[in-house]
Each structure stands twice: as C-alpha cells, then as structure tokens.
Amino acid sequence: xxxxxxxxxxxxxxxxxxxxxxxxxxxxxxxxxxxxxxxxxxxxxxxxxxxxxxxxxxxxxxxxxxxxxxxxxxxxxxxxxxxxxxxxxxxxxxxxxxxxxxxxxxxxxxxxxxxxxxx
Numbered sequence: 001x002x003x004x005x006x007x008x009x010x011x012x013x014x015x016x017x018x019x020x021x022x023x024x025x026x027x028x029x030x031x032x033x034x035x036x037x038x039x040x041x042x043x044x045x046x047x048x049x050x051x052x053x054x055x056x057x058x059x060x061x062x063x064x065x066x067x068x069x070x071x072x073x074x075x076x077x078x079x080x081x082x083x084x085x086x087x088x089x090x091x092x093x094x095x096x097x098x099x100x101x102x103x104x105x106x107x108x109x110x111x112x113x114x115x116x117x118x119x
Contacts, residue, residue, distance in 0.1 A: 006061045007073050014054030014077070021046045044098075051077070051102045052109035059113020070110025074103035 025042055028034055051074055058073050059066035078099040085091040
C-alpha cells in the first residue's frame, strides 16, 4: 500500500513539474525566444527532466532499492502512455524507444534521490 501511495505521490509531483515546465516553455515560445529547431529539442527534453524529477521524489521516499522504485514508477507511467497511443492508433517503434529512454531517466532520478536521502 505504501508503494502505491509513493507512486501516486511521485506521479502527481511529476505531472505538476511537467505542466509548469510546459507552460514556461510555451510562454517563452509565444514571445519568440525559441526557434522551431530549439522547440523540437525542448519537446524531447522536458518529459525526460520530468521523469527524472519524479524518480528523484520516489527515490527520496524509498528506504532501499531506489533504482527499482524508479523502474516501477517509470514503467507505470510508460504503460499508461502506451495504452493511450495504442487506443489512438499512433504507436510507432520510435515511441517505444523514447519510452525506454524515459524509463532510464526515471531510474536515474531515483538513484540520485536515494543517494541524496542517505547523505
């Protein structure tokens, strides 16, 4: 039960962080601070940073095996995203590779989180 609570709490923090970053980037794009190529790169980087942040939060909340908690969180979110893309019929192999990268970012963030907790 505690694991599910930690996953939901970290997912909420990750969603809030993602929305905040997205709104900030949208405002900066509206003011023509970024060009088209930069926006394409930022669209890839923002979810990676959000997954890393969510992994960091769940890593700080776990007592041991922070990497495993990060994999659980990232896999949970990735599974939801896979279901959405299958239902909308937009699933591609490149997207699966991107989800693997997001899972690795969440795992890395949880490793950082559990190490930050111990120091």
